[in-house]
Amino acid sequence: MQKKHQALWGYLFISPQFLGLLCFSLLPLLYAFYLSFVNWDGFGVPVFVGLDNFRDQLADPDFWKALMNTVYYMVLVIPAGIVLALLVAIMLNKVKGKEIYRLFFFMPVVTSSVSVGVIWMWILNGEFGILNYLLRAIGITGPMWLTDTQWVIPSIALLSIWLGLGYNMVIFLAGLQGISKSYYEAAEIDGASKFQQLRYITLPLLSPTTFFVTIMMVISSFQVFDQAFVMTNGGPAKASYTLVYHIYDQAFIDFTMGESAAAAMILFAIILVFTLLQFKMQKRWVHYGD
Known part of the structure; x- marks a missing residue:
């Protein structure tokens, strides 16, 4: 009887989160899956078209342009974001008053991405921006950061690295503080240099944290939208036209909800495949436990 009572309270406490997940994640996902098989403009009666929406997307040059732009963005953001956040975390790990520094680094994370994008539009303005x-x-x-097709994706990547630095740094800092000092003390007794301690102690024991950060950055990079929408509107010449921007464009500009949903399902499948591959490859470099 007592176990049933405890289980009831447990279900009661998780019910708000479960209902939120059901209403705002699972049901929309299922509805988007349904829409990917119909032709619908958002107002009339949906007409079932089978796999036509998926075939249309795979034959659409804009879809492949958006995919290439997104992959290019990922290549710029993920390695640089991980390395920079790790370096900052290592520097702050032994600094007095690290809580204050951590607060300042984390502030951009809780700032609206739209307002950050507007501010960076002024910073990256090619004619009178502060950076140039x-x-x-x-x-x-300096180049015309946001109006040059060669520089627009690196410009958005620069903003994203800065915007996500605080979050990734806090995660790495938590991982660093979880590493026992006894490892470093033993290494110092054996005469290991700081670089050797970093290579053979810090990085291996921090690999689960690095794996988590990598997974989260891959997912967020595939979903980049706010920066391109606010700063460049997908331009110039669709040089910053990302996959999520393509989904938005199909749904709310062209009103082809079925094709938009099909693109969203393809994006979901790509993220799922990338995530599963990372979980498969983690056995080679992620070390759990002591």
Whole structure:
């Protein structure tokens, strides 16, 4: 009887989260899956078309353009974001008053991505932005960051690295603080250098944290939208046209809800495959336990 009573209270406490997950994640996902098989403009009666929406997406040059832009963005953001966050976490790990520094680094994470994008539009303005002003002060002519097709994705990646630095740094810092000091003390007795301690102690014991950060960055990179929408509107010449922007464009500009849902399902499948591959490959480099 007591176990049933405890189980009842357990279900009661998890019910708000479960209902939120059901209403705002699972049901929309199932509805999007249904929409991917119909032709619907958002107003009329949906017409079942089978796999036509998926075939149309795979034959659409805009879809492949968006995919290539997204992959390019990922290549720029993920390695740089992980390395920079790890370096900052290592530097802060032994600093007095790390809580204050952690607060300042984390502040951009809780700031609206739209407002951050607007501010960075001014910073990256090619004509009177502060970044090009500083570059001109040292004799360098800066590019037209947001209007040059070659620089627009790196510009958005730069913003994203800065925006996610605080979150990733906090995760790495928590992982570093979970590593026992006895390992480093033993290494110092054996004469290991700081670099050797980093290579043979810190990085292996931090690999589960690195794996988590990598998974989260892959997912968030595939879902990049706010920065491109606010700063460039997908331009110039669709050079910053990402997959989620393509889904938005299909749904709310062209009103082809079925094709938009099909693109969303393809994106879901890509993220799922990438995640499963990372879980498969983690056995080679992720070390759990002591």
